[in-house]
Amino acid sequence: MSATFLGMPGSFPNNAEKAVQNSQLRYNLRKATHTIRGRRASVVGELPDWQELRAAGKAIKDETLRHLDRYLLQLEEAVTDAGGHVHWARDAAEANRIVTDLVKATGETEVVKVKSMATQEIGLNEALAEHGIAAYETDLAELIVQLGDDFPSHILVPAIHRNRAEIREIFLDRMGDAPEGLTDEPAALTEAARLHLRERFLRSKVAISGANFMVAETGTLVVLESEGNGRMCLSLPETLISVVGIEKLVPSWRDLEVFLQLLPRSSTGERMNPYTSTWTGSAEGQEFHLVLLDNGRTGVLADEVGRQALRCIRCSACLNVCPVYERAGGHAYGSVYPGPIGAILTPQLRGMGSDLDASLPYASSLCGACFEACPVAIDIPEVLVHLRAEAPHGAAERAGMRLAGWVFGDRARLAGVQRLASRLRKLVPKRLPGPLSAWTDTRDLPDIPEEPFRDWWEREERHGRP
Amino acid sequence: MRVALFLTCVNDTLFPGTGKAVVSLLRRLGCEVDFPAAQTCCGQMHLNTGYPQEGVRLARHFTEVFAGYEAVVVPSGSCAAMIREQYPKLVKPGSKGAAAVGRVVPRVHELTEFLLDVLKVEDVGAYFPHRVTYHPTCHSLRGLHLGDRPVRLLGRVRGLELVQLPGAEECCGFGGTFAMKNAAVSAAMGADKARNVLGTGAEVLCAADNSCLMHIGGTLARQKTGVRVMHIAEILAATEAGG
Ligand code: SF4
Numbered sequence: 001m002s003a004t005f006l007g008m009p010g011s012f013p014n015n016a017e018k019a020v021q022n023s024q025l026r027y028n029l030r031k032a033t034h035t036i037r038g039r040r041a042s043v044v045g046e047l048p049d050w051q052e053l054r055a056a057g058k059a060i061k062d063e064t065l066r067h068l069d070r071y072l073l074q075l076e077e078a079v080t081d082a083g084g085h086v087h088w089a090r091d092a093a094e095a096n097r098i099v100t101d102l103v104k105a106t107g108e109t110e111v112v113k114v115k116s117m118a119t120q121e122i123g124l125n126e127a128l129a130e131h132g133i134a135a136y137e138t139d140l141a142e143l144i145v146q147l148g149d150d151f152p153s154h155i156l157v158p159a160i161h162r163n164r165a166e167i168r169e170i171f172l173d174r175m176g177d178a179p180e181g182l183t184d185e186p187a188a189l190t191e192a193a194r195l196h197l198r199e200r201f202l203r204s205k206v207a208i209s210g211a212n213f214m215v216a217e218t219g220t221l222v223v224l225e226s227e228g229n230g231r232m233c234l235s236l237p238e239t240l241i242s243v244v245g246i247e248k249l250v251p252s253w254r255d256l257e258v259f260l261q262l263l264p265r266s267s268t269g270e271r272m273n274p275y276t277s278t279w280t281g282s283a284e285g286q287e288f289h290l291v292l293l294d295n296g297r298t299g300v301l302a303d304e305v306g307r308q309a310l311r312c313i314r315c316s317a318c319l320n321v322c323p324v325y326e327r328a329g330g331h332a333y334g335s336v337y338p339g340p341i342g343a344i345l346t347p348q349l350r351g352m353g354s355d356l357d358a359s360l361p362y363a364s365s366l367c368g369a370c371f372e373a374c375p376v377a378i379d380i381p382e383v384l385v386h387l388r389a390e391a392p393h394g395a396a397e398r399a400g401m402r403l404a405g406w407v408f409g410d411r412a413r414l415a416g417v418q419r420l421a422s423r424l425r426k427l428v429p430k431r432l433p434g435p436l437s438a439w440t441d442t443r444d445l446p447d448i449p450e451e452p453f454r455d456w457w458e459r460e461e462r463h464g465r466p
Numbered sequence: 467m468r469v470a471l472f473l474t475c476v477n478d479t480l481f482p483g484t485g486k487a488v489v490s491l492l493r494r495l496g497c498e499v500d501f502p503a504a505q506t507c508c509g510q511m512h513l514n515t516g517y518p519q520e521g522v523r524l525a526r527h528f529t530e531v532f533a534g535y536e537a538v539v540v541p542s543g544s545c546a547a548m549i550r551e552q553y554p555k556l557v558k559p560g561s562k563g564a565a566a567v568g569r570v571v572p573r574v575h576e577l578t579e580f581l582l583d584v585l586k587v588e589d590v591g592a593y594f595p596h597r598v599t600y601h602p603t604c605h606s607l608r609g610l611h612l613g614d615r616p617v618r619l620l621g622r623v624r625g626l627e628l629v630q631l632p633g634a635e636e637c638c639g640f641g642g643t644f645a646m647k648n649a650a651v652s653a654a655m656g657a658d659k660a661r662n663v664l665g666t667g668a669e670v671l672c673a674a675d676n677s678c679l680m681h682i683g684g685t686l687a688r689q690k691t692g693v694r695v696m697h698i699a700e701i702l703a704a705t706e707a708g709g
Contacts, residue, residue: 012648013647013648013649013650013651016648016650016651017649017650017651020650020651020653020654026654323636323637323639323655324648324651324655327651327654327655328651359647361516362643362644362647362648363648364641364644365604365637365639365640365641365642365644365648365652365655366514366604366641366642366644367604367608367637367641368604368605368608368609369604369608369635369636369637371608372608382555385513385514385516387516388514388515388516389516389517389518390516391516393516393517401511401512401515401517401520402520404511404512404520405512405517405519405520405523405524408475408506408507408509408520408524408527409506409523409524409527410506411503411504411505411506414475414478414479414506414507417479418478418479421479435646436646438645438646438647438649439645439646439649439684441649441653442649442653442656442657442684442685442688443653443656443681443684443685443687443688444683444684444687444688445684446480446481446680446683446684448480449480449481449482449483451482452478452479452482453473453477453478453481453482453485453486453501454478454501454503456482456485456486457485457489457501457503458503
């Protein structure tokens with residue numbers, strides 16, 4: 001996975017420490033996540049068979065992943081039969097090269113884009129820019145992020161960290177055709193973006209998209225969006241290039257029935273998705289290229305516990321219920337995939353070589369809210385714990401944990417430590433030194449008791465009570 | 467009925483009062499209580515922090531120590547969830563370890579489960595004339611699915627005024643080593659939880675986990691709020707006669 005979209009470069013705890021002090025960010029995040037959370041809860045609650053749907057979504061994805069090789073070949077054949085061209089990309093560099101060459105072959109220097117996580121993952125916009133090709137995001141929030149030279153901080157609401165006053169400033173500053181006297185009324189802001197984008201749609205000859213689903217049986221790609229910009233991008237330009245992760249497959253058209261219920265309810269809290277576009281191969285007057293992206297996914301597939309992360313349909317429900325995401329914000333995760341899903345996906349795709357990536361599996365209190373909300377039942381806490389066992393541990397921590405393990409290994413050793421603590425109880429300072437200050441900076445310590453329970457019990461027993 | 471108390475390392479070391487409360491409560495309800503002295507820790511800290519080797523060793527120790535008991539009571543939702551939900555995943559199906567885990571796991575009960583599901587008492591004869599709010603800790607809520615058991619028990623305590631905690635189901639931010647490794651986020655979560663507790667006007671915050679209470683209580687104490695935290699066992703053990 002490419003190193004672009006780092007967001008913040010430090011380790012998660014360092015990034016988060018800065019974020020929790022940003023009152024505007026805290027307010028925006030709290031308001032937005034709680035609003036979507038509530039909407040999701042009510043539309044999920046009204047379906048009596050939600051748990052069955054969830055189980056079906058999980059089962060379909062698991063079946064697909066188990067036979068991914070077969071389904072991918074089936075998809076390739078179906079897309080090719082329908083006049084499309086299929087390209088295979090092992091990693092980000094290969095995918096970027098393929099797309100760049102395809103755009104260059106058209107002679108165009110501008111492309112429009114529909115919001116796509118996969119192209120952000122590989123840093124496609126930056127790669128295209130290096131070859132003099134400008135990629136324009138057309139999703140409103142992505143447009144805001146792009147104009148502001150910023151990073152997305154939420155899967156579904158990439159500009160969740162911005163408020164409308166900031167958006168107005170970005171538009172006035174960076175959008176050449178922003179009307180004079182633009183207010184920060186949502187309707188005025190959207191109208192300005194609409195006019196700006198409309199002109200782009202009509203001019204652009206090449207579009208780049210991702211896809212939410214690919215149907216192996218028919219070779220159909222499916223994009224769900226809410227603004228209609230996707231429909232424009234997918235249908236107007238002469239060349240359409242879609243970059244899609246290999247795990248986005250479902251076997252048959254019928255399987256979509258399950259996901260088209262699970263996804264909108266989990267992500268936007270809607271019963272039905274506003275704009276659902278499907279296309280198969282090349283349409284009349286349009287050439288279609290599909291770039292199938294691996295970029296670490298087969299490695300994830302090989303991990304028996306970690307592979308469930310590939311079931312993800314990027315609904316962002318886990319972000320919206322996550323108490324850590326709500327306070328740290330998306331940038332702290334240093335990847336295009338923030339929140340709980342990012343904490344399990346990024347270290348698997350990128351490895352845990354950097355401080356940031358090694359700290360991601362620990363960016364959770366293991367409260368389990370994500371697992372409960374996930375429409376494809378990814379046991380995120382289980383994967384986090386699994387990754388923690390593989391993460392590099394500092395020498396001091398390792399020594400401390402080994403010592404603790406030794407103490408707990410035997411009752412006499414544990415009792416010895418307990419009695420020592422009780423004897424020294426009056427000497428424990430209110431503020432602990434070194435790394436232990438992490439506790440006492442914000443919390444008082446409990447009083448250490450005069451004796452541990454086991455000593456009291458021993459006396460009780462000796463006096464013949466039980 | 468004879469029951470073994472697995473008090474947990476945190477309670478044994480820091481909160482002996484909870485242990486004494488469980489003993490007195492269970493005896494009052496006619497149980498014979500044993501505290502197997504060989505017990506130490508369920509291994510949760512090691513398992514959840516990425517040290518499965520040590521964790522598995524402690525899990526094996528637990529399984530051995532409690533092998534012979536017909537019922538094991540645990541006054542911690544988190545440790546009970548670790549044993550019940552995670553232990554079975556640590557062993558190879560069909561192995562000797564799996565058989566041992568398979569024997570002990572169904573006999574492990576969190577305290578409120580034991581009271582309601584095994585002893586089948588809802589009114590434990592407690593008296594606690596205070597305004598109390600209850601925080602359902604994550605592992606008791608989403609791991610063990612304790613549901614309304616604690617609230618049902620509290621509802622029958624004489625004199626007790628139970629007030630609903632806003633945002634009750636949100637994590638308090640303890641999370642074991644998370645509280646140290648991500649201290650800033652943990653403190654931010656703790657501060658929000660403390661604010662909600664204060665909003666209820668309760669004198670006492672209670673929960674089924676002393677580790678979470680240590681974090682919320684530590685936050686409340688630092689802010690000089692005067693709100694006390696208590697393990698639910700200590701409330702259920704309290705009687706009009708005192709004790
Ligand atoms: S992990 Fe689950 S909840 Fe999170 S984005 Fe993916 S599908 Fe949605």
